[in-house]
Amino acid sequence: MIVNKTNYKIANAHLTSRLKQTLVAILSVTFGISMYIFMNSFMTGVNDTQTGLAFSTLAHIRIYNDIPQDNTNLFADHIDENILVNIRNPKVIQYTEGIKNSEKILNLLDSVPEISGITPQLNINVFFRNGATKVNGMLSGIDVVNEDQLFGTAQYVVEGDWMDLNRRSDGILLGSGLAKKLSLHLNDNVVLTTEDGITKNYKVIGIVETTLASVDNSRAYIRIGFARQLISKNMGYVTDIQVNVKDYDRAVSIAQRIGKITPYKVEPWQEANGQLEAANKLRNIIAVAVSLTILIVAGFGIYNIMNMTVNEKIREIAILKAMGFDGKDIIQIFLTQSVIIGILGGVVGIILGYLVSVLVNHIPFKIASLETLPITYRTKDYIMAFVFGLITTFIAGYLPAKKASQVDPVEIIRG
Amino acid sequence: MENLALSVKNLNKYFHEPQTFHVLKDISFDIKKGEFLALTGKSGSGKSTLLYILSTMDTTYEGSLTINGLTLTGKAQNELAAFRNEHIGFVFQFHYLLPEFSALDNVMLPALKLEKKSSEEIEESAMGNLKLLGLEDQALKPANKLSGGQQQRVAIARALINEPTIIMGDEPTGNLDSKNTQIVFDIFRELAKERGQTIIAVTHDDDFAANCDRTLELMDGKLIHQ
Ligand SMILES: Nc1ncnc2c1ncn2[C@@H]1O[C@H](COP(=O)(O)OP(=O)(O)OP(=O)(O)O)[C@@H](O)[C@H]1O
Numbered sequence: 001m002i003v004n005k006t007n008y009k010i011a012n013a014h015l016t017s018r019l020k021q022t023l024v025a026i027l028s029v030t031f032g033i034s035m036y037i038f039m040n041s042f043m044t045g046v047n048d049t050q051t052g053l054a055f056s057t058l059a060h061i062r063i064y065n066d067i068p069q070d071n072t073n074l075f076a077d078h079i080d081e082n083i084l085v086n087i088r089n090p091k092v093i094q095y096t097e098g099i100k101n102s103e104k105i106l107n108l109l110d111s112v113p114e115i116s117g118i119t120p121q122l123n124i125n126v127f128f129r130n131g132a133t134k135v136n137g138m139l140s141g142i143d144v145v146n147e148d149q150l151f152g153t154a155q156y157v158v159e160g161d162w163m164d165l166n167r168r169s170d171g172i173l174l175g176s177g178l179a180k181k182l183s184l185h186l187n188d189n190v191v192l193t194t195e196d197g198i199t200k201n202y203k204v205i206g207i208v209e210t211t212l213a214s215v216d217n218s219r220a221y222i223r224i225g226f227a228r229q230l231i232s233k234n235m236g237y238v239t240d241i242q243v244n245v246k247d248y249d250r251a252v253s254i255a256q257r258i259g260k261i262t263p264y265k266v267e268p269w270q271e272a273n274g275q276l277e278a279a280n281k282l283r284n285i286i287a288v289a290v291s292l293t294i295l296i297v298a299g300f301g302i303y304n305i306m307n308m309t310v311n312e313k314i315r316e317i318a319i320l321k322a323m324g325f326d327g328k329d330i331i332q333i334f335l336t337q338s339v340i341i342g343i344l345g346g347v348v349g350i351i352l353g354y355l356v357s358v359l360v361n362h363i364p365f366k367i368a369s370l371e372t373l374p375i376t377y378r379t380k381d382y383i384m385a386f387v388f389g390l391i392t393t394f395i396a397g398y399l400p401a402k403k404a405s406q407v408d409p410v411e412i413i414r415g
Numbered sequence: 416m417e418n419l420a421l422s423v424k425n426l427n428k429y430f431h432e433p434q435t436f437h438v439l440k441d442i443s444f445d446i447k448k449g450e451f452l453a454l455t456g457k458s459g460s461g462k463s464t465l466l467y468i469l470s471t472m473d474t475t476y477e478g479s480l481t482i483n484g485l486t487l488t489g490k491a492q493n494e495l496a497a498f499r500n501e502h503i504g505f506v507f508q509f510h511y512l513l514p515e516f517s518a519l520d521n522v523m524l525p526a527l528k529l530e531k532k533s534s535e536e537i538e539e540s541a542m543g544n545l546k547l548l549g550l551e552d553q554a555l556k557p558a559n560k561l562s563g564g565q566q567q568r569v570a571i572a573r574a575l576i577n578e579p580t581i582i583m584g585d586e587p588t589g590n591l592d593s594k595n596t597q598i599v600f601d602i603f604r605e606l607a608k609e610r611g612q613t614i615i616a617v618t619h620d621d622d623f624a625a626n627c628d629r630t631l632e633l634m635d636g637k638l639i640h641q
């Protein structure tokens with residue numbers, strides 16, 4: 001829209017002659033846009049914290065041997081379905097557990113560009129014993145460097161040193177809750193028994209506290225090589241391969257592609273933790289719904305004020321029309337006013353939205369791993385807020401402007 | 416009919432609210448270029464109604480209106496607006512100015528809209544018009560701070576700015592003292608004679624009417640004298 005200089009001059013005169021109303025209109029846009037920015041930054045902040053927390057133990061994609069499958073009809077696919085088959089009490093006699101040749105898959109994964117990190121794991125159910133206390137838990141044989149790269153586990157080590165796992169073959173890191181249940185401290189000894197009855201003695205070289213109960217109360221870490229030794233497995237044997245991708249929202253499609261080239265189960269996080277994704281989506285919907293509502297309310301504010309302006313200036317509209325200004329000029333004059341209001345309100349709203357976000361980001365909130373309320377600053381939110389704000393003011397301003405353009409000058413001038 | 420400024424044929428106008436009322440009854444007349452014409456008649460006889468139709472602002476009538484050889488009946492609103500801007504200067508019965516603009520800005524607006532001259536030229540001729548009407552010292556005052564008579568003179572200055580073919584005034588001197596009425600009369604007379612502009616002025620002032628080239632008189636919506 002190229003605004004004619006004269007029309008702009010008239011629009012400007014209207015705006016400045018009712019400064020108070022103009023200011024109120026600008027403020028309503030400012031409020032709408034800043035709330036839009038704040039709501040979205042806050043919800044994204046919460047989502048990021050939530051997924052960040054979840055991804056401290058959960059990888060974006062997990063590859064494992066999903067066995068045994070449905071073996072109730074062993075003849076399926078082998079025998080014509082017209083032949084009656086009766087199987088009683090079927091038993092699987094032998095199946096392969098875990099992933100035997102992880103090297104092959106790891107090499108394969110290395111060539112996928114979307115992947116940002118890979119770590120193999122050997123997870124075993126074990127009993128931890130200290131004297132008479134016996135606790136059921138999970139022993140994770142892990143690759144010390146890659147595990148930390150994926151999950152940042154080292155930062156949760158509250159006592160001892162994560163890297164010591166690489167140095168001591170009898171070293172074990174315990175979850176803080178698990179250590180407490182077993183009354184264990186740093187450098188104490190703990191006895192471990194596998195399902196197959198193998199027992200081994202370990203030295204506690206570190207305590208991990210993630211604030212996630214599932215980890216803290218039942219997990220222990222040793223180096224993956226030593227875990228293989230414990231259950232007498234070959235090099236290359238793992239139970240899980242954990243994979244992180246660059247954009248975790250794309251985990252599903254990447255998992256699908258990897259699934260086509262491996263015989264194992266490739267499970268994206270959304271499948272394993274549906275509730276996490278659902279919560280994220282719901283929060284996004286709330287943020288969008290609330291912020292759009294606020295913008296629409298702001299739009300009604302502008303609509304109202306512009307309508308009032310049109311009613312107030314109806315005699316002047318009639319004069320302008322009598323002098324030869326046409327419908328398009330009148331629309332321009334009033335639309336220019338709302339667009340100016342939209343732009344001014346938008347700019348101030350962006351600044352205010354940022355300030356409110358910063359302020360909220362400083363409110364203490366010491367729960368789980370949080371220190372303050374979370375905010376994620378994204379340029380996208382600011383651009384969207386401005387664009388939505390402009391669209392709202394444009395629509396809200398267009399209707400009164402249209403009405404103004406249809407004023408019949410004779411009717412007004414006749415009095 | 417080369418030198419006809421305006422021509423009206425079989426003009427009829429009705430109001431439908433509150434009940435159907437036949438305001439203008441089968442009016443036909445021609446006005447030549449450069450004619451200075453008075454439109455008279457009792458209050459309520461339909462003078463303003465006729466003038467709004469002549470000014471192209473009111474399009475709900477029967478019959479036909481031709482100005483400068485161009486038939487305007489049935490033309491689109493936007494076309495009529497552009498035509499008004501260039502060819503018609505209008506002084507309302509009640510002086511209507513834009514209150515947030517100065518007297519000078521008010522006078523300049525129709526010319527700024529027309530965009531035929533630079534704003535410096537427009538300002539110069541607007542100043543000239545204000546001077547003509549004895550308002551040069553009021554030029555920069557906001558319009559709503561002027562007296563009624565001053566406002567009416569600003570409105571006249573505004574009607575002249577685009578040098579329109581026809582200047583229409585609905586009691587353009589209604590608020591003026593005899594001295595200023597005389598000034599306005601002389602200006603109109605001069606414009607008609609020197610520049611060939613056509614003037615149609617509604618008036619209740621018998622002297623004013625008597626000094627015009629011609630008088631149209633309405634009575635109950637009928638043209639009884641032309
Ligand atoms: N919008 C309208 N609806 C109905 N009747 C109207 C309307 N406007 C004017 N009239 C009527 O039409 C008639 C002519 O009105 P008009 O304003 O043209 O009179 P006028 O000759 O200009 O009078 P005055 O000298 O008092 O200004 C009057 O009887 C008036 O009551």
Ligand SMILES: [Mg+2]
Nearest residue numbers: 462463508585
């Ligand atoms: Mg009248």
